[in-house]
Amino acid sequence: MNTKESHTKFIKSEAARLGFLSCGISKSGFLEAEAPRLEQWLENNHHGQMAYMENHFDKRLNPNLLVDGAKSVVSLLLNYYPSQTQTAETYKISKYAYGQDYHFVIKDKLKELLESIRQNIGEVSGRAFVDSAPVLDKAWAAKSGLGWIGKNSNLITKSVGSYYFIAELILDLALDYDAPTTDHCGSCTACIDACPTQAIIAPYVVDGSKCISYLTIELKDNIPLQMKGKLDDWVFGCDVCQEVCPWNRFSKAHQEPLFEPHSDLLSMTKKDWQEITADTFQKVFKNSAVKRTKFEGLKRNIDFLGS
Incomplete structure (x- = not known):
């Protein structure tokens, strides 16, 4: 060798x-x-x-x-x-x-x-x-x-x-290099068809400014009113284009203890989300990526869905 x-x-x-x-x-x-x-x-x-x-x-x-x-x-x-995963009929996070x-x-x-x-x-x-x-x-x-x-x-x-x-x-170390694989999307358009905000504007092209992940995390202003009724109950991120992808039927559960959710998260109902306090936010999302949107940002997203 x-x-x-x-x-x-x-x-x-x-x-x-x-x-x-x-x-x-x-x-x-x-x-x-x-x-x-x-x-x-x-x-x-x-x-x-x-x-x-x-x-x-x-x-x-x-x-x-x-x-x-x-x-x-x-x-x-x-x-x-x-x-x-989270209970059905609740507000969702990625x-x-x-x-x-x-x-x-x-x-x-x-x-x-x-x-x-x-x-x-x-x-x-x-x-x-x-x-x-x-x-x-x-x-x-x-x-x-x-x-x-x-x-x-x-x-x-x-x-x-x-x-x-x-x-x-x-x-800065020379190594043996791997070759790219081929595209296996074929004629499938499941992700394009399912995107709630039509953010996938063409195959392989996503308009990030329309993506639910952008609207609920990156956007600092109010969510545009034209998005009313299109967020599909997502309050942080979105998994729709992954959920419908046929290749994800091969997904297997991770083995990383640090990625296990807080016990309260999976049972939270829409009412729990609507009544969330800053203290609950700190407790459930203490070390989570959800803190990126801050309590005020999460409340904005919840209020937008509930109004």
């Missing part, structure tokens, strides 16, 4: 040990195919008020601007599909927010992986990324063969669907 091969094998086995669903590696470099698509998406204002999407355009497309001498992008998937905030859970695993690489391989320069820096994570995951980007713009994998987080390590 040559050095590159042994290093690659070690990183993948360590990723599995840390609980990652899968690990794919691609050669660092400029994302040529994604550049015009990202430019067009921004020009069409599909990012709404997410002004940060306009920042660091070059860095989003070139990991070498984030890590000097970058040679490899290690993409990792972490399953969050829950074993239990499944990824059931447990503790994934940023912290994954960052800890990535730090451990990077430390393990340094201890076993040597002085490796690199950075860990979880949704918090200008990295096109889905593009890199697809490039490294972990799945394909579906018509709903999510990364989809034949064996497990799409209920997982994507994270990266960008390293």
